Amino acid sequence: MDFIRRPLRHVFLLSEAVLDKVFGPAWNPLYHLGALGFFHYWIVAVTGIYVYVFFETSVSEAYLSVEAITHEQWYLGGVMRSLHRYASDALVLMMAVHILREFAMDRYRGARWFTWFTGVPILWLVTISGVTGYWLVWDMLAQYVAVTTSEWLDSLPIFGELIAGNFLTPDSLDSRFFTLMVFLHIAVPLILLLVLWIHLQRVSRPKINPPRGLAVGTFIAMLALALVKPALSQGPADLASVPTVLGIDWFYLPVYPLLDVMSGQSLWALVLIASLILAVLPWMPPMRRRPAAEVHLDNCNGCARCVEDCPFNALSLVPRTDGAPFSHEAKVDPKLCISCGICAGACPTSMPFRRATPLVAGIELPDLTMATLRDRVDTATAALQGDARVLVFGCDYGAPVRGLAGPGTAVISLPCIAMLPPAYIDYALSKSRADGVVLAGCREGGCNARFGQRWTEARLAGTRDPHLRARVPRRRLLVAPAGPADRRKLAAEVAAFAARLTSLPAEEPPAPPARLAAAVDATKEA
Amino acid sequence: MLRRIAGYAGQAVVYALFVAILGYLSDSPAYEHFPPDRALIKLSFSHGGARKGGCRKPTAEEIAQTAVNMRRKLICPRERVPLLVELEVDGEVRLRESLAPTGLALDGPSRIYRRIELPAGPHRIVARLRDSERDQGFDFENGIDATLRPGQNFVIGFRADLGGFIFN
DSSP: OOOHHHHHHHHHHHHHHHHHHHHTTOOOOOOOOOHHHHHHHHHHHHHHHHHHHOOOSHHHHHHHHHIIIIIIIIIIIIHHHHHHHHHHHHHHHHHHHHHHHHHHHHHHGGGHHHHHHHHHHHHHHHHHHHHHHHHHHHHHHHHHHHHHHHHHHHHHHTOOSSSSGGGSGGOOOHHHHHHHHHHHHHHHHHHHHHHHHTTTTSSSSSOSSSOHHHHHHHHHHHHHHHHOOOOOOBBBBBTTBOOOOOOOOOOOOOOOGGGTSSSSHHHHHHHHHHEEEEEEEGGGGOOOOOOOEEOOOGGOOOOHHEEEOHHHHHEEEEEEEEOOOOSSSEEOOOOOOOOOOOHHHEEEETTTTOOOSSSOOOOBTBBHHHHHHHHHHHHHTTOOSSSSSEEEEEEETTTTGGGBBBBTEEEEEEEEEEGGOOOHHHHHHHSOSSSSEEEEOSSOOOOTSSSSSHHHHHHHHHSSSSOOOOSSOOGGEEEEOOOOHHHHOOOOOHHHHHHHHHHHHOOOOOOOOOHHHHHHHHHHHH | HHHHHHHHHHHHHHHHHHHHHHHHTTTOOEEEOOOOTTTEEEEEEEEEEOBOOOBBOOOHHHHHHSSSOOOOOOOOSSSOOOEEEEEEETTTEEEEEEEEEOOSSOOSOEEEEEEEEEEEEEEEHHHHHHHOOSSSSSSSSEEEEEEEEETHHHHHEEEEEGGOOOOO
C-alpha cells in the first residue's frame, strides 16, 4: 500500500506547504477538511429548510414550484437553491480530499480504524441524500436519476414489484412517490448526522467548526458562485421521452453512466466490493503498533492531566484500585492508544531532576520511558562541542532530524513533540548540558497526534500544565514546527539559532526558589 | 503590508479555484445518455402464466379428509409455467426470452423490463406471448405500425384482460 501512499503523501505535503503560505497554518483548509464538511452540511440543512417551505410534493407541481423558487425569487430562493446544490457538492469534495489525506498520512490504521470504518457508511448516506435531492426537482435530470436508480435497484432480486414500472409513462407516476422521496431526503441526512456523531466518538475535542475566517471566506465564495452560476433545472421531466444529453452532477452521480455500459448487478458488485475494500483498508496490512502507554500507580495521583491531553480518548479516570489516598487513577484503553506519549509529557512526575529515587513517571510509554529519555539527553549532550551546543527534539512524523546531528548539534526524535515534558528543556539548559534547545514538532496544524504542537506551545506559554519554569531563558529556546518536507528549512533555522546563541551572554545561575532562600537566610541569622 | 495583500490575493485564487471546480463538475462535462437520433422501446409487464399441470377436481376421499371450511372446488398446483415472450421489429426478432415465474414455489407472476434502442422513424412492431403449456405458437400476438420520433420512449405493456399487448 506504501507505493500509493508515498506519492500521495508528497502531494499533500506540498499542497499543505503552499496553503500554509497563502492562508497561514491556522486557516489552512487542508487542516480543517472534516470541519469544512460539517460547515457545508449545515449550509445544506438551512438552505434545504428554506427551499422545502416553497416546494410542492406532487408530480405536476414539483418542477413548477422549483422553477418559481429559482426565478420568481432569484435573489433569495434562487440563491438558497444554488447554495443547497453547491454546498452539497462541496461536502462530497471535502469528504473525498479528507479520505485521501487520511490515507496518504497513514492516519486510518491501528487505533484509528474505527473512525475510518465508520466513515464508509457516511459515503453511502451522503450519496443517497444527494440522489433523492436530484429526484425531487423533477426535471430531465431528475427523470434520468429516477429511472436509472429504479432500474439499478430492480436488478437486485429483492423487490416484489418493479420500481421502474412507476416511471414507464406519464400516467404511471403517483404523487405519493414524491412524498416518499421527500421523506427519504429529510430522514437520510438526519441518519447521516447520527453516523457522523458515531464517527467522532473516538476523537477527543473533534473540530466540527472551521476557523471563522475560513468559514466566512468559503461562504462568500459559494455565494459568489450561486450568483454567477445559479443552479438551474434542465427542462421538465417527460416520461414519454428519453433524456438524451444531460448535465449530470459528477460529485453525486459518477457511477450512473456506468449503467449504460454494464449490468446493474455488475455495478452493485463493483460498488459493494469498493466499499468493502475501503472498509477493511485499516487491516491491509494492519499497522505495527508500538506498545500502549502504561500507568504506574505508585506515581499516579489521578491529577487527570494525561486524560485532558490525550488526543484519542484513550485515557480515563477510574476509582482508585490500590488503596492509595487519592480518589482516582488514570486508566489506559490500549485499543485506543496511538502511543504518541503526549500523556507522559503531561505527567507532573516526568521530572528528570529526580536522582534520589528511580525516575518512573505516573504514565509512560514502555519502549521509551522517561528514564530512557533522560539517558538519551545525557548521552547526546555529553558529546556536544563548541560554544553553541544545540539539542534538537524532533518528531518521528515531522521533519527528519537525524541529518542535523553534528559536533555542535545533538538530536533526539520522539513519537510526538508533546511527549517532551517542559522540565527536560530546563534539565538540558540549567545544567549547562546544552546552550540552546530546539523543539521541532510537526508542521503547525498538521500534527500526527492532533494536539502535539498546540499542547507544547501552551505548556511553554504557561497556559497549560505542566508549565515550563520561568527561570528557563526563552532566548535559548527555539520552537520550529517542520513537516516531513521541511528538512532544509529546519536545518537553516537551527543553524541561524546556533549563530544567535554564540552572541548571547552567559546566563546567570538560576536563583533558588524563594521559600528555600528564605529558609537559608533564617538559618544564617540563627 | 505587501505580504498581507499577497496573502489575500492568494486566498482569493484558492477560493476561485474551489468554486470553479464546484461550478464546473456540478453539471459538466455533459453526458450523452441516449443518442438523440434514436428511440427507445421499453417492454415491461408482469403476468402470471397458467398453472403447471392444470387443475383437477378433488376426489371424494380428499374432500372427506379436508375440513369443511377448507374445501375447494378445484385443486391447482402452485407452480406456474414460464412465459415465452417475443418482440419482432420490422420482421426481425429483437427479443425472444423465457421468463421464469417468481417466488420460491415458482407460483408468482413472471416479470420483464427490457430496453431496446431503435433508429427513429417508421417501424412495424409485433409482440407475442405464450403463457400456457402449449409447445408451439403463442397465446397472444399484437402488432402496430408506429413512427417513432427521436428520443421517444415507446412503452409496450401487457394486460390479458384487455386483450394482450398495449402500445403506448
